[in-house]
Amino acid sequence: MSSKDVVQQAQQLWSMLDDMSQDDPQAYQTFIQKHMKEGLEFSSPPQVHSCVRTDILGPKKGVLYVNICGWKRVPAAQDPSKPVPVCGGRLETHTEPDGESYTVLDVAFSPSELRRSEQHRGGGGGGGELDPQVYLLALSFAQRQHGLSLSERYRIHSTGPRGSREDVQQRLECRKQPGSKPAPGGALGPDAVSSPASLLQHISSLRLEDTENQSSEIVIGPTAAAAEPEQNKNKKALIQVISSSYAPLQPQAPHYQLLVIPGGGGGSRGTVELTVELPRVLSVSECQLSVSQTDVLLEVEDLYLLLVELPEAVDEDSASATFNRKKRRLTMRLNVL
Secondary structure (H helix, E strand, O other), X not given: OXXXXXHHHHHHHHHHHHHHHHHOHHHHHHHHHHHHHHXXXXXXXXXXXXXXXXXXXXXXXXXXEEEEEEOOOOOOOOXXXXXXXEEEOOOEEEEOOOXXXXXXXXXXXXXXXXXXXXXXXXXXXXXXXXXXXXXXXXXXXXXXXXXXXXXXXXXXXXXXXXXXXXXXXXXXXXXXXXXXOOOOOOOOOOOOOOOHHHHHHHHHHHHHHHHHHOOEEEOOOOOOHHXXXXXXXXXXXXXXXXXXXXXXXXXXXXXXXXXXXXOOEOOEOOEEEEEEEOOXXXXXXXXEEEEOOOEEEEEEOXXXXXXXXXXXXXXXXXEEEEEEOOOOEEEEEEEEO
C-alpha cells in the first residue's frame, strides 16, 4: 500500500468516525471504549508463568533457560486444528559471578492457551503446572528459530522468570521484526464502511488479516518438510511463529554528558569524556560506535541513536569505551590532539 493510499484510508476512517459521532453517538462511544480497553490490554506486559532449564548440545554446549510467558499480544489459535501461535524474544547469554555462563530465551503464548493447558493438566487454570506439550513446543521453537540442538530432558526451574520481568518484556518487544506484506483488501471501500457496525467489523478483519500475513508456520519434527514422507505432508503444524502487530520502536536520543578533562602534563593535551545513559541496554556488544576526529556516532538497533559533535579534535585511535551494567551507562574516553 502506497503512502497516498494510507493517507486516504486514514482520512476516510476519521471522516467515518466524525459521522458516527453525529449520527450514532452510542455506537461511537462503544467504539472508543472498546478500543481503549483493547489498547490497555494490548499494552500490558507479558506475565511469566514458569521457567524451564535444559542443556544446549550444539552448536556450542551450554545451559538454556526458557521463560514461558502469557502475553495478550499473542492471539489464541482460531480452533484446535490450527497451529498454536508463539512469539519468541532474542537469545541472551549471561555470566554468573562464578564465571559460569547461561543463555535465556523468552517464549510467549496467548494467556488463554496457558489456561487451557493448565486445565488439561488438571491444575484448574490458575497458576498450576502446564501440560508438558507446552514446554516441548517452547523447546522446539528454540531449536527451529535459533538453530539450537537441545537435550530431550528438561526440568521446571522456577515459577518466576530467569532475570527480571523488565528484561523479559524488553527482549520480547525489541526483537528484530520480519518484513510483512500488506493485507489484501486493506483499503476502506465504500461498501466496507457503509455503517458503524460494518466499520467495526472491517477494522477487526483488517487486524486479523494483518496478523495472518505477518505469520509463518513451522512443523515441529525431526526432519524438514522437503524430506518428509508423502503420507506426513498433510499433518498440521504445531506452532505458528508470529510477529507482533505493533510498530517497531523508533530509536531515541539518549541522555549524555560531555566533558573535557585538562591534561596533567607530560605532553598530554587532555581527554574528552563522553558519558551516555542507556537504561535499555544490557551489554556493550549491543552498541555500535563510530568515531572521527570531530564527532562520535552511537547506535543501538531499534533503541538509541546519538550523534555528538566533539568540542576538541581527538585521536580516534585512542578511543576506549566501558559499559557499567549495573548503572546501564557507557563511558568513552578520547585523547585530544
